[in-house]
Amino acid sequence: MNKESTGGRPISAQASAALKEAALRLVRAKGYNKVSIAVIAKEAGVARQTLYNRWNTKADLVLDALFEEAQNYAAAPSLNDTRDSRVLLEEFLTNVFHHLTDNGDMMRALIAAAQIDRAFHDTFYAKFVLPRDRMITDLLRLAQTRGEFSSDRNAELVSGFIHGAFWYRLLNRKALNADFARAIISEFFD
Amino acid sequence: MNKESTGGRPISAQASAALKEAALRLVRAKGYNKVSIAVIAKEAGVARQTLYNRWNTKADLVLDALFEEAQNYAAAPSLNDTRDSRVLLEEFLTNVFHHLTDNGDMMRALIAAAQIDRAFHDTFYAKFVLPRDRMITDLLRLAQTRGEFSSDRNAELVSGFIHGAFWYRLLNRKALNADFARAIISEFFD
Amino acid sequence: MNKESTGGRPISAQASAALKEAALRLVRAKGYNKVSIAVIAKEAGVARQTLYNRWNTKADLVLDALFEEAQNYAAAPSLNDTRDSRVLLEEFLTNVFHHLTDNGDMMRALIAAAQIDRAFHDTFYAKFVLPRDRMITDLLRLAQTRGEFSSDRNAELVSGFIHGAFWYRLLNRKALNADFARAIISEFFD
Amino acid sequence: MNKESTGGRPISAQASAALKEAALRLVRAKGYNKVSIAVIAKEAGVARQTLYNRWNTKADLVLDALFEEAQNYAAAPSLNDTRDSRVLLEEFLTNVFHHLTDNGDMMRALIAAAQIDRAFHDTFYAKFVLPRDRMITDLLRLAQTRGEFSSDRNAELVSGFIHGAFWYRLLNRKALNADFARAIISEFFD
DNA sequence: GTCTAAGCGAGACGGTACGTCAGGTCTTGCT
DNA sequence: AGCAAGACCTGACGTACCGTCTCGCTTAGAC
Structure with a gap:
């Protein structure tokens, strides 16, 4: 419209x-x-x-700019990729970690802005956090249909755990590297 | 001196x-x-x-105030408690979640401040984040000696996962309740 | 043209x-x-x-609007009126004072604008101030031919004095009423 | 106080x-x-x-500055001066006209500001206009006691006329010179 | 008991950034 | 070519905080 x-x-x-x-x-x-x-x-x-x-705010502008830039990356893992889900997730996480390593300060600032300004939080969550959360949820569900991830597990919940894992490290200024990506895989893919 | x-x-x-x-x-x-x-x-x-x-900053003051107030709570789970580790962890998490529910805005603001101000980040991490992280690490290690948590697991890593799980929900303004505490337990124990 | x-x-x-x-x-x-x-x-x-x-400016527009509106009033005293010049002037002043009482704020604003903007000053003077000044000058000259106002006096100068008298009161937010009109008459018609 | x-x-x-x-x-x-x-x-x-x-405003500041500067001038005519009142008034007006010639733009701007901002008008009137008005009123009253100015005249009213006379010329950007001072004297004395 | 050093309430100071507003200029498509 | 709509640039405004500073006063240990 x-x-x-x-x-x-x-x-x-x-x-x-x-x-x-x-x-x-x-x-x-x-x-x-x-x-x-x-x-x-x-x-x-x-x-x-x-x-x-x-x-309305600097955060809105930066989020918009970052979002647009991110469009140029093949962000979401392709659901047609036939490789093992572990591989897909690891690849995705590695990509995300590279991005976060380059833009860590900006991401931390945006997350901080979202805590301070409720209106910005909502935009940030809808435009940035939730879509990325869904990418992993979808990947996990795909893995379930393929039998690579137990169907008993709650994909949404686990996606939150995974995101939490690297948010916690991001916010505490710890390194996000391939090792950590593998640690996550072996934690949640039993 | x-x-x-x-x-x-x-x-x-x-x-x-x-x-x-x-x-x-x-x-x-x-x-x-x-x-x-x-x-x-x-x-x-x-x-x-x-x-x-x-x-030096408002964040320092508030952190100090909050820290002092928290002293009055029996924060850490007693390592002499003989009940099952799952129960201890659940009790601890439930306590933490109550506190976070009451002081969510303040905690989010402090985490935000830590992202903005490097000096405050260091204080906040040393005085607040790390000690709480250790409480769970210690609890997991205790569980390992008791045979209630696999000795193959990296307690430090899992503690980070657990914290990440509820930080992520805190920062995205999702509810932190007893259900979520139980979800965490059943995710990471066994 | x-x-x-x-x-x-x-x-x-x-x-x-x-x-x-x-x-x-x-x-x-x-x-x-x-x-x-x-x-x-x-x-x-x-x-x-x-x-x-x-x-060009808000002042120009408002002046134009006010000027047009004023056309609808029989502003200038008729020089064919055979009544005593004192009466004619008093009637004229009373009319002017009524108008100024209703539009005092606007007139003060226009005079203010003329002080701030040189170009507007010139328009304002030519289209508004000078014509009104001439009305009294002409009236005084008529009075001189009739022998009701001393021929020794400088009509232009006295017109300026009369206008000054009520501008001063207008700009200092004092009342402009019939009493003041009479005071002016008895001051300048000796 | x-x-x-x-x-x-x-x-x-x-x-x-x-x-x-x-x-x-x-x-x-x-x-x-x-x-x-x-x-x-x-x-x-x-x-x-x-x-x-x-x-509060630029006008307040400039008024204050101008007022302070004016303190350094022997502004008011001395009431102990035994010379003829006409001479005293002429001298005073000549002084004022010199000042206005040098600071015409500023004075016009202050008068304009007083028309636009009611609060400033009140200050301006109380601190600047009224005191100067009183100087002439006082001088005229002195002249009355000396028999140099008719006791029948209303000194306050005439002071307003005199001020109006030169305000009108000031605001219409006409010259204020010694000739005009003399014209005022001969208009209002006798 | 004075002396002295520091904490304290009060509040002005130099700064930085913010969000708003008004005035004038321009670009587009419509009439 | 005038018009309605509205985005644009410019530049001033008043407000809100911040962290520093300068007072005069008070506290209490040192001498």
């Missing part, structure tokens, strides 16, 4: 793109909370008000 | 207590980030500088 | 009228500087740019 | 002085409404909030 446009200047896709690009670049360079909204706008060569026209 | 006192007015224990009390009360009433340092000081009837004399 | 029309959509007289009407109404209702250009345009159901096509 | 100080860092006279000096200098150099609060504060080397601690 599109908004019925009855005229008016169209919003500038260029401005949005410049803002997202600047936001990610600055946040990666200086750290999330060392970057102000004003600086992002100035760096993007865009008026501050234009930023407020699209996003 | 004590600081050599060569005179001067002693610090007021009353001021510290009033600050901690006010901090917890206000944070519980209005939410962590709706309370400013200035308001806590004013509510405690104390000068702002007096607060800075003791703590 | 009419603008040579080379085709295109004609100017909408309706839009201009709606803008003037909305401007006066809103300024009277909410006060001059509580009303923005955007609000006037929206209230008139007109695009903001359309307003800019005709007037 | 001093404010009862109950402790706290004393306000910095230096900061206030720097702000007033910067305000007058910038306003004289660039014009009242081309100077923002932020620029004044920056030019004074003072935090913006410090300015807000003392004055």
Whole structure:
């Protein structure tokens, strides 16, 4: 259901793109909370008000930028892949861990922002957390149909356990590496 | 090595207590980030500088206050308790979940603060996270000596999994209740 | 000299009228500087740019609107009126004071705008102040030909004194009433 | 009646002085409404909030600065001066006109600000307009006791007329010179 | 008993960032 | 070519905190 446009200047896709690009670049360079909204706008060569026209907070902008960037990655494991589920999960986790290692500060900042701002929490959960949670749930269910993961287990619950496992390490600034991915596999794939 | 006192007015224990009390009360009433340092000081009837004399940040103060309050609870499961380890762990988790249910916003705020401020992260981890992590590690090791938990398992790792499980739910604002405690037990025991 | 029309959509007289009407109404209702250009345009159901096509500033628009409205009043004293000049002037001043009492805020705002914006000052002076100044000058000169006002006096100067007298009261938010009109008469008609 | 100080860092006279000096200098150099609060504060080397601690608006600050500066002038005509009242008034008006010629833009801006902001109007009237009005009223009353000004005249009213006369010229950007001072004298004396 | 060092309440100070608002300019499609 | 709609840039505004500082006062051990 599109908004019925009855005229008016169209919003500038260029401005949005410049803002997202600047936001990610600055946040990666200086750290999330060392970057102000004003600086992002100035760096993007865009008026501050234009930023407020699209996003309510810095977190909204960064989440949006990160989300868009993530679209370019083959994020979800393919459910048509015939390799063993353990392999698929390990591959997926390894990918995620690479991403988290590169963007750890940003992810921690976004999770922090979600704790502070209820409205942002809801967006963050719906757009970021839940979809990723579902990817593992779906993978586990696939594994169950294949007989590689016990049908007695609650896939949703286990997906939460898996996410919790690496969130806990992320938030406590512990390394997320291939070893840990394997540890998770051998814990939950009995 | 004590600081050599060569005179001067002693610090007021009353001021510290009033600050901690006010901090917890206000944070519980209005939410962590709706309370400013200035308001806590004013509510405690104390000068702002007096607060800075003791703590560097609001998070430090609140952590300290919360930590002190927690001392009054029998936090750690007794290792002399002869009941089944499953029961001990379930009891412990249920206690923790009660506490988290009452102080969820504050705990989320502290975890958020730890993501934003590296110095606070270190204090928070050392004074809060690690000790609690150890309680479960120790309990699991006890269970191993009793033969109630497989000696092949890495107690430290599993403790991290358990904490991750409820951190993930805490941070995503899901309920933490007795059912979830039991789900954890049956996931990780056997 | 009419603008040579080379085709295109004609100017909408309706839009201009709606803008003037909305401007006066809103300024009277909410006060001059509580009303923005955007609000006037929206209230008139007109695009903001359309307003800019005709007037440069809010002050220009309001002045124009006020000026037009004033056309409907028999503003200047008739020079064919055979009554005593004192009576004519008193009647004129009383009329002016009524108008100023009703539109005091707007007039003060216009005078203020003229102090702030040089270009507006010139328009305001030429279209509003000077014509009204001349009305009294002319009246005084008539009185001189009739022998009701000393021919030695400088009519232009005295007109300035008279206007100054009520501007000073207007700008200092003092009442402008019939008593004051009489006081002026007896001061300057010796 | 001093404010009862109950402790706290004393306000910095230096900061206030720097702000007033910067305000007058910038306003004289660039014009009242081309100077923002932020620029004044920056030019004074003072935090913006410090300015807000003392004055509510730019107009308040500038009025204060101008008022203070005026203290250094022998503003009011001495009532012990035995010269003819006409001479005293002429001298006073000439002084005022010099001041207004130098600070015309600022004075027009302050009068404009008083029309826009009711709170500022009251301050401006009480601290600036009324005292100056009284100076002439007092002078006229002195002239009455000396028999140099008819006792039948209402000194207060005439003072208003005199002020109105030069306000009107000031606000319409006409020259205020010695000739006009003399014209006023000869209008209202005898 | 003075001296001295430090804690304390109070509150001003220099800063940074925020979100809002108004004014003017532009771009689009419609009339 | 005027118009409605509305996004855009600019720049000022007032507020909220932050952490530091400067007072005058008080506390209590040292001399």
